[in-house]
Amino acid sequence: MSDQVNKSLLKDNFYQAVNGEWLKHAKIPADHSTTGGFRDLVDQIDKTLMKDSDKLLSGKMQPKTKPMAEYKKFYAMAMNFQKRDDDGDKPLLPILNQVESLSSLKNLNAHLADWTLSGMPLPFGFDVDSDMKNAKINALSAYAPALFLPDKNYYKPGNKAAKKLMPIFTKMNQQLLILAGYSAPDADDIVANAKKFDKMIAPHVMSPEQMAKVQNTYHPDSFEHFAKYSKYVDLTSQIKALIGTVPKKINVVEPAYYKVMDKIVNPDNFNMMKDWMIVNIVMDCSDCLSEEFRQTGSVYGRALSGQKKAVSQKKAAYYLASGTFDQVVGLYYGHKYFGPKAKADVLKMVHKMIGVYKKRLANNTWLTKQTRQHAIEKLENLVPQVGYPDHLDPLFKKFKVTTTADGGTILSNLIKFTQIATKDMYAHWNKPVKRTRWEMPADEVNAYYHPLKNIIVFPAAILQAPFYSLKQSASANYGGIGAVMAHEISHAFDNNGSQFDKYGNMNNWWTKSDKANFNKRAKAMVDEFNGIPYAGGKVNGKLIVSENIADAGGLSCALEAAKSTDHPDLQAFFINWARIWRMKATTAYKRLLLSIDVHAPGELRVQVQVKNLDDFYKAFNIKPGDGMYLAPEKRVKIW
Structure with a gap:
């Protein structure tokens, strides 16, 4: 009953036609x-x-x-x-005592390396990953701290969600601190100070929309210059203790924050910062007590x-x-x-999808020969990780x-x-990047593309129904896992992935005219989704553009693969695409995703994307006047 398709709705609301019965009962x-x-x-x-x-x-x-x-x-x-x-609270007390015993930033400097290794919260942080301009080598990056609320937009005056959430956050942390042995008045003061410190950070970090553009996260700087951002924190000694030397350069992911670091992390704010650390520690540790x-x-x-x-x-x-x-x-x-046989079978399917994509690139009509060849070379260097690691x-x-x-x-x-x-x-700093190293466990239901390694990863967990099953038709499987595979391949050519070459380096391999053409098409994708009403808010087309480009490319590529089979069933293809994205969620969760998630809501991934494909209209005989109809000149086509 739950998978029953309402044929009377197919032409007007495809998502509801496929999932409406399920939504009623789920x-x-x-x-x-x-x-x-x-x-x-x-x-x-x-x-x-x-x-x-x-x-x-x-x-x-x-x-x-x-x-x-x-x-x-x-x-x-x-x-x-x-x-x-x-x-x-006994396991927690030694950690809290460490923070309580701090008397000054100078005192903190003596513990910075140890605290970094132990994962203690600090209002500045570092990471080691591929260098965006030299992806074969691991480099050092500096990050801004996370906020208490989901993102900086929640801190704007009059934000309705923040007015509801912050009192809940406050009360919870007051209760946690009391459980940790603090008196009620002390708990109130500590949380109040922590919130003040958090609010000082918020204006200087990037929004989700800004973070969604990969170029916004690359700001190489000399470490000597970076270390001067703080008069009070010995960043040089901290890094030297962690990697054994003082590096020549560092990528400052959010320079706007570090430029004002002295205004936030200073002796006058030290007690506020301590309380911010205490609140973070107790929150982070609460699930293991x-x-x-x-x-x-x-x-x-x-x-x-x-x-x-x-x-x-x-x-x-x-x-x-x-x-x-x-x-x-x-x-x-x-x-x-999952096992080796399934791993081999799915790997063949991935290579087939890569082959289909390669053919589509070779026959592309809006790229010049030079850019097209670079795109094909990038595809030929793409490495799939399927199922689970060898070791x-x-x-x-x-x-x-x-x-x-x-x-x-x-x-x-x-x-x-x-x-x-x-x-x-x-x-791993300054050492060669291990391109084959698995980052996602095999039991995680997910998949991803890594632009700096030029790899696509499909853990075993996602390689089952409704995405993939021998009990489903080949067309249904292509509408499921095939579209997901091609989606990840498409990330190599979305607005972010397209800035990286076949080696994973941020490097422009486009002609000027091709890049302008691509940007025009990407803008059309932004506009197609931007402002759509959803969950009491509106979709931010800029936030979700990279995932939408990948959806569009993945769906069109998987469709071509399905059409190449002996008995293609395009209705089954599109119906399974609608089925894999079905979701019933709380209103609060929908609104949260609308604010921070780089993916479009599942319903819109179905409703909007299928309208861009001419074969969708043929499969369901959709005509002008039908709810699912979109005029040909408005259909967005990229890959």
Whole structure:
């Protein structure tokens, strides 16, 4: 019943025609903010892996590797709810005492490297990743701190969402601090100071729309010049302790923030900054302490998403353990539930999609020969990662759990693992980029394109129904996983990916006329979505343009692949495209995504994109006057 298509609506509201019956009956679980395509797969995988984790814990299943044995130990600690409740705030106190003992910024300077390795919150941060101009080498970047509210737009005067959210944030953190042993008056003061400090940061960080443009995040600077942004923080000594030397250059992701850093991070604001750190620490640690801490610490996040209640205690314990050992659990999932045969089969499908895309580029009519050839070369250098990695990342072999019997707590282990992982990250500075290294675990329902590595990644978890199944027709599979694969390929040629060459370097390989033509088409995609009413707000076409370009390219490329099969069924192709994006969500979550998500709402990914394809009109005999009709001259075509 839920997959029944309402044929009477096909010409007027395609999304409702395919998903309307499902939407009527679908219920959002109380511990969710959404239900539907992706979310249903996540729930299915969680259920499977939680069952296996319990077998591991009970001894019905034995760990086959040493890292899985360590995962078992950590999962046992996460599941020991009585011990966690008995400990209360004890695991947290040594960390809070470290912050409380700070007397000045000069005092903080002596601890900066250690604190960075331990993941302690600081109002400045660093990362090591591919250099955008020399993608073969790992470089150093500086980042601005995260805000309490979802993005800087929430801090504008009169923002209605902020008026609702900030009191919830305030009350939750006051309660968390009381649980951590602070008196009610002290908790009130600490949270008030933290909010003041957070508000000082907000005007100087980028908005989601600004961050969505990759060129806005690349600002190379000499480290000598960068270090002068602060008179009070010894950035030079901090970095020297982390990478062993003072680098010649650094990428300052958000220079506007660092230019005013002295106005924010200074002796006059030191106590405010300390309180900001305390609030962040208690929030970040709340999910690995007692049940009261966990429940209290989830209140703000649930308000953001409209989730009615926290996830179950058991599921939260699983998330805590599996998230810590994500690549270990992912590799287990990939081997057991996907396997080498499926990996080989899907890899063939990816290469077929690359071949179709290559053909489309070769026959492209709006690019000059020079740009077209560069695009084809980039495609030929594209490396797919499918299913799961061949080997576990060596990092996870270093994770050794200190059990409760040996004096360990969940929090002390997490800090130790963070130190190991952070040291590992900084050890990669100025070293060759490992292009084949997996960043996403195989049990994650997702896929992505990495412009600096020129790779596309499809974890095992997404390679199942409704995206892909032997029980579905080839056309339906192309409308599902085929379109997702081609979507990720298209990211190599969206408004961001198109700025990177075949090696992953930010490098203009376009002729001037071709770039102007592309920008004109991208602008048409912005305009097609911009201002569409949704969830009480309006769609920001600029925020979502890169994902929309990838959707358009992916759908058109997958359509061509479907048409090349022996018995193409274009109705099945489009219907499965509509099905994979079905989602029922709380209004709060819809509004949150509208503000910060670079993807269009699922309903609009279906409704708007299909109108751009001429074959959609033929498949469903759509004519002028039908709700799904868009005049040919208004149809946006890029790839």
